[in-house]
Amino acid sequence: MRVLVIGAGGYAGSALTERLVEAGHEVVALVRPGRTGSPGAAEVRQGDLADAASLTAAVSPDVDAVVNAATPSGDAALDAAAVDALTAPLRGSGRPFVYTSGVWVLGATGTGTLDEDAPTDPIPIVGYRPEIERRVLATAADGVRATVVRPGIVHGRGGGIPAMLVGWAAEDGGPRVVGDPSVRWPMVDVDDLGDLYAAVLADAPAGTVWHAVAEPAVPVRDLAAAAARATGADGAERVWAVEDAAMELGEPFAEALALDQSVGAEITRERLGWSPSRPGAVADLGEGSYA
Template sequence: MRIVVIGATGHVGGYLIPRLVGAGHEVLAMSRGLRSPYRQDPAWQQVVRITADREAEDAAGTFVGRIADLKADVVVDMVCFTAESARQLVEPLRRSGTTLLSCGSIWVHGPAVEVPVTEDAARHSLGSYGIGKAAIEAVLHDESRNRGLRSVVLHPGHISGPGWPVINPAGNLDLGVWQQLAAGERVTLANFGLETVHHVHADDVAQAFALALDPPPSAIGESFHITSPRALTLRGFAEAAARWFGKEANLEFVPFEQFRQLTAAGHADVSFEHISRSPSMSIAKAAQILGYEPRYTSLQAVAEAVHWLRDAGQLVLTPGAGSH
């Protein structure tokens, strides 16, 4: 297949591009600049690199023409953030019969009524990001179900892996939480630590996109959760992570407003975004229709990321910590 990947050098692209090249596809990797991908691989020498400022070209009405001129069998859109941006792609891709795979987010769901959350559960979207992704999803579903567009939407969880910080047991990106766990120091969690986070390794997200390249009819116009098999409670996450460093977690639980006062403002806001949703998603639909089988549990995905942070010198641990 001839495959265009928009936003190719991001977290998922570092795994997706080698998968596509390894499967024998012709790959055109589009990104805003020519910066190095998060994950180096010889496969990058076999792709065509294309630069594009999508936001500017969307505003000028030229981006869709550039995509159409590439005459792809599949367009993988990793960086669509508005319904209008998605809408611009629809007409030319429908005419050409090109399959559009769009990267959404489990943030289209807000607080759950029942868990694990299924794709057709009642929505209570929160925040501009989740609401925007839900609007994109609605556009693509309408076009696929009523007007013949071949599109599939994949909703990843908290994308994790080596090369960048990942969501920690406090529900934020504060590297100090890992340092405290490694040192056996007290870590403060909001409420009773029973809220949840749901990670997914970037390579498992790449796996899902690769599986959807030639989607069965039952996948067209549908959405799929792409996460690890199970979510983590914050408390269980902290206890497991402390054991990576040969420690027992020393945890303190406080009401969220007190947690906010004890936590840097930016980190507290990120924690609120995560634990107010407490995602716990079902991947049964993706398994049944796409054949999705995640290789990584949540803990395995995060452990790989934390070990990378330590080895890269971004996470300074106490002597002897992090050897487990």
């Protein structure tokens, strides 16, 4: 399969590219003008999420599938136009289109664990994203094998949001958490996420939503403590009030880091045979790729 990957040079996109190449696929990396491609890609094409014509041109007839693994722009109209531009050449073809969303669209989950069928209740930083998900899934009626993947907080390879915890621990000499230390984050290793993308491309029916979550609810306090171990710091835990964190990080992101969630992926595991196998987030932070 020849797969166009938007965001192939990014954190998740580079792991996805490696996974697809290992599975015998050819990756066409779409990068912004002036950027380099992703290692392993068979071809590099230039395009920009803000340039709809460049996106449509990149989805040529020789492309068998498209995965949008790029970070959303934060602009609802721009992201909607990008979805329309990427799916226009796919309509009526049955070719796959995979859109990357995230578990923050579910909002605070309370005492239960939310599955793939749960209604969305997004926090402000992703407030418009459920509508983008619906826009993607609606293309299934036009002959696109459209699917949505919602990763948890991604860890592994020393990157992602958990790298912030390591940086804070080094700065403070001990763990730092935003808001209530008892909040929980759904977690997934970046290479397990790559495995799920490959499974979705191979087997997922049109119009479906999948959760990329290996660990449904990891206490942030445990993640922050592991981050401190990675740096050799042994100081006391610092609780960073959301309003104080917002002054440095911006209110929407600070609120997202303080979000308590428990998110499951049993439907994804059962229907696609996805079986995450990499070390858990606490082990990865304390003794793995961040140490």
